[in-house]
Amino acid sequence: MDQASLDLTSAEVASSRLGISRASLYAYVSRGLIRSYASPHDPRQRLYALDDVEALMERKARFRRPTVAAATALDWGLPVLETSITQIRDGRLFYRGQDAIAITRTATLEDVARLLIGALDGNAFHHPSPIPGALTEPAFGPHDFVAQAIRLLSAPSVRETRGAEVAAILRMTAAAATGADPGIQPIHRHLASAWKAPPQAADAIRRALVLCADHELSSSAFAVRVTASTGASLRNAVIAGLAALSGPYHGGMTERVRAFLNSPGTAPHPAFRHRLYPEGDPRARALLENVPLLASDATTLRVLAGVSGGSPSIDVALVVTERAYGLPTGAAFTLFAIGRTAGWLAHAIEQRSQATLIRPRARYVAAENKPSS
Structure with missing residues (x-):
């Protein structure tokens, strides 16, 4: 999927929606949880994949509600066991x-x-x-x-x-x-x-x-x-x-x-x-x-x-x-x-x-x- 087909948003909007600081946003990017791209209008500005932001919002909501997290873990949800394979x-x-x-x-x-x-x-x-x-x-x-x-x-x-x-x-x-x-x-x-x-x-x-x-x-x-x-x-x-x-x-x-x-x-x-x-x-x-x-x-x-x-x-x-x-x-x-x-x-x-x-x-x-x- 190329950048043109993605919905992108600014650092301000992404961090606001997640309720985190800019530093935490950059940490998520470095860990591969949120994709980041150079803005086509200003190469000095970075834009962030909205799909990834929304997926993290959903994940955080699950953690706040343990019963929901447990109920959805078996459906493409949170990891349920550890493996080295x-x-x-x-x-x-x-x-x-x-x-x-x-x-x-x-x-x-x-x-x-x-x-x-x-x-x-x-x-x-x-x-x-x-x-x-x-x-x-x-x-x-x-x-x-x-x-x-x-x-x-x-x-x-x-x-x-x-x-x-x-x-x-x-x-x-x-x-x-x-x-x-x-x-x-x-x-x-x-x-x-x-x-x-x-x-x-x-x-x-x-x-x-x-x-x-x-x-x-x-x-x-x-x-x-x-x-x-x-x-x-x-x-x-x-x-x-x-x-x-x-x-x-x-x-x-x-x-x-x-x-x-x-x-x-x-x-x-x-x-x-x-x-x-x-x-x-x-x-x-x-x-x-x-x-x-x-x-x-x-x-x-x-x-x-x-x-x-x-x-x-x-x-x-x-x-x-x-x-x-x-x-x-x-x-x-x-x-x-x-x-x-x-x-x-x-x-x-x-x-x-x-x-x-x-x-x-x-x-x-x-x-x-x-x-x-």
Whole structure:
């Protein structure tokens, strides 16, 4: 989003609305909480993003009313737990403090799993144990893929080192998509080979997996952490993540994107804005670099960008990448799920190390007494 499209205000108005001094306003700017721009009329004057000012006003109001803060914390609200895994700051995504977009240039999903989880046996991915359970036909799309992955993850398992268990779970999610064991082959190459993708698609698949690896406390990551907090196994925690991801407002959004691209005039168009990225989803930009979009998809994206003033989300980028390389229909979701498994494992392991049960309270609201008809 460029400066021309923003509502800007002066330091006097911004500090007055927030009820703070100029020095506090400048501190908010330095911490990245409020964006600041040079005035187009006077380069010596700074202007401030009104959206950021209003967001801070809302945040301060929540802090003054603890019950409101608690009630809204689960809806894009205040942070509810601490993590050292992933951070979203100033429109950028960081894995363990490292810029995820920069990591995407060379890293594999296995590399990112090691980074997100921390100390893992370096040979975990080089000496895999056999996948338990019979492999069947490849599965695509949220429901078939999730059912296949849950079946594999639910098979009896032997006691393993943490590294071996992590490697096995990642391989099982990949096997759910292809019907074959990746063995020691990098997962992105295994998927490209199984899907008979063109040679140039392998790198796009690699980038997609890395970009989807984690996204802070998403709905599925929260489901994983709640499950892990009960002492459940890593496999069962990942199953919870898969179930949450399959919903139409999370990973299942890829199906809605595909429906729109297939019938732009009849299906509702997908959202182009992401609440955590005011200036556009950097994951989508990184994925779509050098992807040869279908002409029809490129036109549709240009039209949507013009209408919404935004840029594609990762869901949109995954689907147009799937279509650009002729990957199996539904591959967008399976890439999302396989990549995100690395983050789920990191969240489950981090949560279990805290030995704390996640058990929020509910505020009881009496049901309305409606007259009988």
